[in-house]
Amino acid sequence: MSKTKKRTGKFIIFEGLDGSGKTTALQKALYFLASENKFKSVNFKGVASNTKFGKKIKPKYSTFWFLVDLWFLTRELIKPSLKRKYNVLQDKYYLYLMAHYPDNKKIFNKLWLWFFQTFLLKKPDLIIFFDVEDDIRRKRLKKDINNKHHIELASNPELLAKRKLGYMRCLQKHKDIVVRIDTSHKDIHTVGREVANIIKKEVRRG
Numbered sequence: 001m002s003k004t005k006k007r008t009g010k011f012i013i014f015e016g017l018d019g020s021g022k023t024t025a026l027q028k029a030l031y032f033l034a035s036e037n038k039f040k041s042v043n044f045k046g047v048a049s050n051t052k053f054g055k056k057i058k059p060k061y062s063t064f065w066f067l068v069d070l071w072f073l074t075r076e077l078i079k080p081s082l083k084r085k086y087n088v089l090q091d092k093y094y095l096y097l098m099a100h101y102p103d104n105k106k107i108f109n110k111l112w113l114w115f116f117q118t119f120l121l122k123k124p125d126l127i128i129f130f131d132v133e134d135d136i137r138r139k140r141l142k143k144d145i146n147n148k149h150h151i152e153l154a155s156n157p158e159l160l161a162k163r164k165l166g167y168m169r170c171l172q173k174h175k176d177i178v179v180r181i182d183t184s185h186k187d188i189h190t191v192g193r194e195v196a197n198i199i200k201k202e203v204r205r206g
Contacts, residue, residue, distance in 0.1 A: 007085065007206065008082040008083055008085060009040070009041075009081060009082045009083075009084070009085050009086045009087040009088060010082075010087045010088070010125045010126065010202055010203050011078065011082055011087075011088050011090065011122055011123075011124050011125050011126075012087065012088065012089050012090065012124065012125060012126045012127075012128065012199060012202060013046075013090040013091075013092070013093040013095070013124045013126075013127050013128070014026050014089065014090065014091050014092065014127075014128050014130070015092060015093070015095045015096060015099075015127060015128070015129050015130070015167065016129055016130030016131070016132075017130065017131065017132055017137060017160075017163070017164055017167065018137075018141060018149075018150060018153055018160075018163075019132060019136075019137040019138070019140040019141045019144075019150065019153075020130035020131060020132040020137065020183050021130060021132070021140075021183045021188060021191060022091070022130040023091055024188055025130060025181075025183065025188060025191040025192050025195050026043070026089065026091055026195065027192075028188055028189065028191070028192025028193075028195070028196075029089075029192045029193075029195035029196040029199060030043060030089070031192065032192060032193060032196035033196050033199065033200070036200070039087070039200070039203070040085065040086045040087060041086060041087040041088070041089055042077075042081050042086050042087075042088055042089070043088075043089045043090075043091065044073060044077055044078065044088065044089075044090050044091065045090075045091045045092065046069075046070055046073060046090055046091060046092040046093045046096070047066050047069070047070065047092045047093075047096050047097065048066065048069065049069050049070075049072075049073045051069070051072065051073060051076070051077070053069060053072045054069045054072075054073070057069050063097055063100075063103050063104075063106075063109040063112060063113070064108075064109070064112050066097055067094070067097065067112055067113065067116040067121075070093065070094060070116070070121060071116060071120045071121060074120070074121055074122050078090070078122055079122060082122075087199070087203055089199070090124075093121070093124065094113065094116065094117050094121055095127065095167070095170045095171075095174075097109075097113060098113055098117075098166065098170045099163055099166030099167040099169075099170050100163065100166065101159065101162040101163050101165075101166050102162075104166055124174075124177065125177065125202065126177050126178075126179065126198075126202045127171070127174055127177055127178045127179070128179050128181065128195060128198060128199075129167070129171055129178055129179070129180045129181070130180075130181050130183055130191075131180055131181065131182045131183070131184075132182065132183050132184050133182075133184040134157075134160070134161075134164075136184045136185075137160065138154050138157065138160070141153050141154035142154040179198055181194060181195065181198075
């Protein structure tokens with residue numbers, strides 16, 4: 001007699017290019033989902049997480065420590081939440097590190113990424129990827145004058161292109177569970193509603 005697999009919550013991760021509006025769209029989607037009485041969800045930030053451990057390792061800024069942070073987040077928060085049948089909406093996970101040029105080209109980082117992804121981290125049920133046209137992306141980054149990192153990126157189109165290529169390669173490996181959203185010519189309200197509908201559809205699939 002076969003055992004029935006226990007149902008858990010859905011693990012949905014949000015990945016996207018700098019300037020794509022990913023985090024803002026996720027927050028807008030959470031606003032729409034809040035009206036759904038039966039929708040149980042938690043939202044976590046990955047890669048330099050908001051946990052005590054994540055805040056401690058943030059100054060170290062290395063692929064290895066970011067992966068350790070993701071493992072800690074997965075073990076302490078993500079897996080327990082899924083077990084309690086909460087849908088976990090994760091803002092960045094290991095794909096961000098896999099696409100992060102030039103760090104993703106270092107051989108020891110490749111080995112750490114393979115090890116953590118294979119043995120310690122949780123495979124997502126769905127990846128929602130936020131894309132944006134290159135010219136619009138640079139304009140958005142330039143407008144974000146309070147973010148030094150975004151200003152530096154806007155002035156380095158070669159780096160932007162290489163990180164986008166890194167993401168495209170990662171997404172190809174996960175193509176069966178990827179949904180792409182182009183935010184180039186959409187307002188945040190429209191994108192947020194689209195994201196909320198995608199999440200609800202995935203959750204209904206069971």
